Amino acid sequence: MPARVSSTPQNPADDTAVFRDPPNMFSLRAKKALVTGAGSGIGAAIAKTFSRAGAHVIVADLNESGGRHTVSEIVSVGGTAEFVTLDVTSETACQTLGREILAKHGPLDVLVNNAGIGAVGTLLTTSGSEFDRMLQVNVRGIFNVTRAFLPAMIERGAGSVINMASAAGLEGLKDRLAYATSKHAVVGLTRSAALDHAKSGVRINCLCPGRIETPFVTSRLAEYPDREAAYLEMCSTQANGRMGRPDEVAALALYLASDESSFVTGAALAIDGGMTAGSGRF
Numbered sequence: 056m057p058a059r060v061s062s063t064p065q066n067p068a069d070d071t072a073v074f075r076d077p078p079n080m081f082s083l084r085a086k087k088a089l090v091t092g093a094g095s096g097i098g099a100a101i102a103k104t105f106s107r108a109g110a111h112v113i114v115a116d117l118n119e120s121g122g123r124h125t126v127s128e129i130v131s132v133g134g135t136a137e138f139v140t141l142d143v144t145s146e147t148a149c150q151t152l153g154r155e156i157l158a159k160h161g162p163l164d165v166l167v168n169n170a171g172i173g174a175v176g177t178l179l180t181t182s183g184s185e186f187d188r189m190l191q192v193n194v195r196g197i198f199n200v201t202r203a204f205l206p207a208m209i210e211r212g213a214g215s216v217i218n219m220a221s222a223a224g225l226e227g228l229k230d231r232l233a234y235a236t237s238k239h240a241v242v243g244l245t246r247s248a249a250l251d252h253a254k255s256g257v258r259i260n261c262l263c264p265g266r267i268e269t270p271f272v273t274s275r276l277a278e279y280p281d282r283e284a285a286y287l288e289m290c291s292t293q294a295n296g297r298m299g300r301p302d303e304v305a306a307l308a309l310y311l312a313s314d315e316s317s318f319v320t321g322a323a324l325a326i327d328g329g330m331t332a333g334s335g336r337f
């Protein structure tokens with residue numbers, strides 16, 4: 056191993072990080088994590104995965120029945136979780152929840168900004184109000200929730216914020232103008248916030264999934280006259296020819312949440328079956 060140049064500033068993690076042996080890696084024992092949009096799909100898978108890794112999970116969703124279902128699934132296998140109703144578009148609600156969680160649990164260890172919506176449309180077929188709504192939920196929602204929890208994480212000098220972007224945050228997507236715009240903004244927000252707070256001990260990253268089979272995608276499929284053809288077309292946009300599963304995305308979220316990702320910040324990690332690796336036309 057090359058000798059260290061001792062006059063360069065040392066990353067505090069050099070001295071403090073304790074890496075576990077592989078079987079014990081990625082533990083979230085004694086950590087508290089809040090996951091927005093955890094009442095369905097990818098968010099529910101992340102909440103359950105984090106719980107299995109030992110975290111206490113706060114399931115935040117606009118949809119109470121979905122959120123409570125996720126909590127009951129976690130509790131039924133011996134985990135601990137609680138449900139909070141949250142509309143991420145309400146700055147006031149986010150601030151109130153931030154104060155309540157801080158008083159009850161102290162600073163979060165992990166915040167996952169997963170709640171999001173989608174819509175079909177081009178620049179000409181998307182209405183102004185649809186466009187505004189998309190940015191309100193997918194971008195302003197992350198802004199609102201993160202502002203409510205980040206100050207306490209910074210004060211403690213540790214934490215991991217994980218934002219849900221999309222492969223459509225790295226490349227354009229046909230007929231999804233507002234969605235792709237919002238997800239490009241999530242990537243920009245993530246990278247900029249990571250730079251602003253890089254020395255605080257809080258890491259901020261985002262995930263860029265390709266198509267993942269969740270209610271989000273199945274509701275899109277219902278809009279097509281030939282669902283089977285639409286399903287196959289969606290599968291074919293991944294280089295490996297299939298859609299991903301929510302638990303595959305949850306595994307990458309677990310890595311970012313864990314101390315094993317201590318040198319990762321400002322990253323936009325693709326998890327997309329090769330969708331953004333190249334066009335495949337060469």
Ligand code: NAD
Nearest residue numbers: 092094095096097117118142143170171221266267269271
């Ligand atoms: P989903 O529709 O199954 O779940 C989304 C959850 O977010 C729902 O429980 C919903 O109630 C909640 N939600 C929506 N608006 C909210 C609001 N204003 N406040 C609080 N909660 C709200 O969707 P999913 O497929 O699990 O997607 C989750 C995230 O992953 C989204 O950000 C989505 O854009 C992103 N994503 C999904 C895919 C995919 O193919 N499924 C691909 C890339 C990125």
